[in-house]
Amino acid sequence: MRGTSVLIAGAGLAGLAAARALTRNGAQVTIVEARNRVGGRVQTSREPFRQQQHAELGADLIDQSQTEICRLITEVGLHTASILRGGFTAVTEAGRRRRIAGQRGWVDLARRLQPEVRAFRLSEQRWDGGVADALAHETVAHWLDRIRAPRPLRDVATGMRGFFLADPDELSLLALADQFAEDGVPGGERMFRIVGGNDRLPAALAKALGSKLQLQSALRRVAHTPDGITAAIETRNGLREGRFDYLVCALPATTLRDIIFEPAMPDDQREAITALKYGHA
Template sequence: METNRNLISRKIFLQQMGLGALSAGLFFPGGLSAGILMDTKTKSPQKVVVIGAGLAGLAAAWELRKAGHEVTVLEARDRPGGRVSTVREPFDHGLYAEEGAAAFSASYTYAVKLIEEFGLERIPWALPEDPVTYHLNGEKIKVGPGDKVTWPFDLTKEEQELGPMGIVQKYIIDTLPSEIKNSDNWSQAPIVEMDQASMVEYLREQGASEGAVELLKNTMWFAAVPGETSGLSMAVSDFGLFMADAPFILKGGNDLLPREMAKRMKEDIKYGVQVTKISENREGILVNTAQGGEFRGDEVIVTVPLKVLKKIDFEPQLNQAKVMAIENMPVLNITRTYLQVDKPFWTKDGVSGFAYTDLPVGQVNVYTNPADANKGAIIESFVAGPSAAVLGKLPQEETVREIKREMEKVHPGTEEHFEKAYVKAWSEDPFSLGGPSWPAPGNVTAYLRDLQAPHGKVFFAGEHTSILRSTMEGALRSGVRAAKEVSERSEKSERN
């Protein structure tokens, strides 16, 4: 199997691993997959209803409009973006934080195309200059660039010297096949076989110790649930795409991209509309809503998250293969707790504020005022996996109380400087019911094609229908794919 030692430069790799927040998408040297965009006007314009104004729905509507179709977008929330969401309220001091997708990558060809078209400003997602805190196995360690560290895990001598980033380089980056850079070929050898192994199994096959696996689980965003992570998804989405180039964020908030798209299509988007039923007959498609409204179209594109999709009635019913795919494709639960403090008090200890822990706070991220880094700050507890769902079900006051107590172990003084809190449990959000899709071993080959497949005149998009799971680019490209399928079907019907 051909290796991929030069896929990611050390500099870019360090940039990415230094912050490590979960989110955010594959590298095509010449741009998007050939033929994915619709550059010509349709000869058979259709009336298309798009359900959901997340990135997938917005991309579908964007491309359909360009092709000359009539589009109506129905969104249950009062805003666009779905799980791309920047929180500005209730924070003070000019602070804001990302509660959804954390970062883009320069490898996100479709996202970058739109960002440049809209003139949005990109900010590098940089490595913290001050030391990062690790709280693992009861030990608290400050780690700065180049520091020698004794990691509190049963590692080989080489693994101890390598540390978390070096372990990833040795056991993952240096061993992945170069084919991961082309997501269109995910169902072909040699990478399709990777779907049958979990991330843990893949690491073991490369010679990683059990201690190394445990260290990565607590320090790497893509390893939150390593035993339940498809090796294929990890390789293509996390390494072939997101870490194929430098990560970045948008100045002012990542939600500026969906908001700009929605602003340019504002006459076609209806907010506060929750779809309950989709029916197809000879006349076309009828969409019923919880508010008692009806919308008719020639085709429908459904882009809502997996667990929300289960709550929509379809007539005729979805086939068994699609039902099984929707039921069985896992999602990753995420709970994010934000503690606003009066100032970045941790700087007195000579640390950046960022931390990786095996405590209930999970990973710790920091947000400061872009105009004045000393005017207030936000410490975020980022928890992913089974414990996130448990945390998310607690009353907010109890969640905040627990997170503040545990955060004191990472940053003493949290309680003293605390001002207010905000909690986002994605598993409890009625319009999401969980975080991004997160295929377990075997799930990609078992379910992805069925998740993508149309149901009569109903088409499907969303990051869960893309091999680029959990990425903004995957969501965008899935919307483009669905729009192309609708347009091609209308052209075919016209010829017939």
């Protein structure tokens, strides 16, 4: 790819990893990010904590099956620490007492979800089939009401926000059925965080890119040409245009929907991007 120019929109982990790989293969990379920081949904807070403590405000967990990100962490010289050795636990306040629902709660959830999981498996776990469509139109909160779930089970469902980044009233039952059909009870694998904060990974990737990374620079329009693309990028100094051979769009749908594409995206794709929602992070 030597001599090939590539514009990457978005400096989350996807965009930064793409920039790293393309640069290593000889491409001339420019990566633009609308915010004044890198990392996207990876964000670590160090204030007002003391003694080098911190909290993860976004992407939190790294599990052992995520081999690519584990390899990337090692390659940039960072280290991980094990967390949640006993799996996911939901802790709720009940007056002066605390209710704790650990792995037993997850097992009960899996048992009660068996009819939906079985139907989804029999449909070959297709997301475009009738079973998936029925599951997708019901929230986890509605399903809990429908089966008259007891309070401990509801506590476990609420604790899922740490796994799915969505509360039961925002989470589709399809996502839950797919998780249990494919991987079983969440939290069965070893899980990690990066020592010192998960944002150290995007920071390390960004540092290696140097001037190739441009913050507070938002992609506004993309026009396809016979020999590549022309991109309009809004910076603090106004709007500028640039020509590139390729575009890698590593943006969330909530940002992508505001970009003008010429020619326009197919209707189905545009409608999906417009309707897609994300859980809170």
